[in-house]
Amino acid sequence: MAAIGVIDYGMGNLHSLGKALERVSGAGRVIISYDPDELLKCDRLVLPGVGGVRECMKELERLELNELVAEAARTKPLLGICLGMQVMLEWSDENGGVPALGLFPGRVSRFPDPPEDGSPNRLKVPHMGWNRVRQTRPHPLWEGIPDDAWFYFVHSYHAVPANPEHVIGSTDYGQTFASALARDNIAAFQFHPEKSQNHGMLLLANFTQWDPS
Template sequence: MNTIAIVDYGMGNLRSVSKAVEHVDSGANVTVTSDPAIIRTASRVIVPGQGAMPQCMRALSDHKLREVVLDAAENKPFLGICLGLQMLFEHSEEGNSDALGIFSGVVKKFISQSVNAGDQKLKIPHMGWNQVHQDMAHPLWENIPIDARFYFVHSYYVVTREPDIVAASTNYPTSFTCAIAKNNIFAVQFHPEKSQLAGLQLLSNFLKWTP
């Protein structure tokens, strides 16, 4: 049976992620958990997250989940969502916080003075629907149209020093990395659980993915 552990470290809309996963595979065994033993035995791991990076990293340590998340990112199909993407990098400007350091790069804040092509000041956080430009072929993009729209809510974005891991980018107003992929890891800045058909397709693809 496909067993999916959704990591609960006290931050994120876990119920909506769980319901979306159950919707795309009613036969899957989906568990929202902070138990390292359950996460270690799951066949797939999803790490969502909303909130601030310093509290995120503290919560991982307080729940004794840091090592099990690192282990999952190395050894099994791993999907990071929102903070679950950002935490994979080395450092965040948010609270001047160190992160997990799996990938080389930093998390930076959007510049509040940025304007779009119509000379309109962009709102921070970046909230709402935006096009996602697929920068690499990947099984998780299967049956998802090029430039499909996904739902975002964030004030910070990743800047990677590993261009070969960029799986997708989005403009706000200039291009930023919104998805990365390497080996068994796929992680996104947007929220697939809030992104209707495209988001459900991505979750369905993740449940079938064999890296």
């Protein structure tokens, strides 16, 4: 029976993500674990996350899950969500600079603080709530999802990929930023599919069926 592994390093929205994957996985099993051996037996893996890249990398390395993610990136479908997307880049600017997993060339930068002009329309940091995602190029995970669909975001930092070919979705929040990345068997999304109602559930369902080989 096919299995989806959710990587548990103590910083993810594991309960709601696990339930969402169970709803869309059909006969597949969803395994939430921090055991690299158990996770490597799964057919596909999800790297979730909330918080900061420094703590994320610290915990991944402590649990030897950074090596697991690197192995999965070579061998099976791998999905990064929110912080799980950010940590897939090479570098984050937070805390004076933090090296990350390097699965995508590029860095993670903070949104600029809004000007203190008292304007009621000024954009706040973090970027929190619903926003549109523009599909910048086709990808199997977009199957059945309309362009400019709404997804739910919570983040203060955003990806700045070095290779524009890796960007499959972008979003506007004071500036245009990359909200979805993909290459080979890896895909990553800044928004939370598990909190994004029908479109998010369809994206997760597409991931459970994705065959990048």
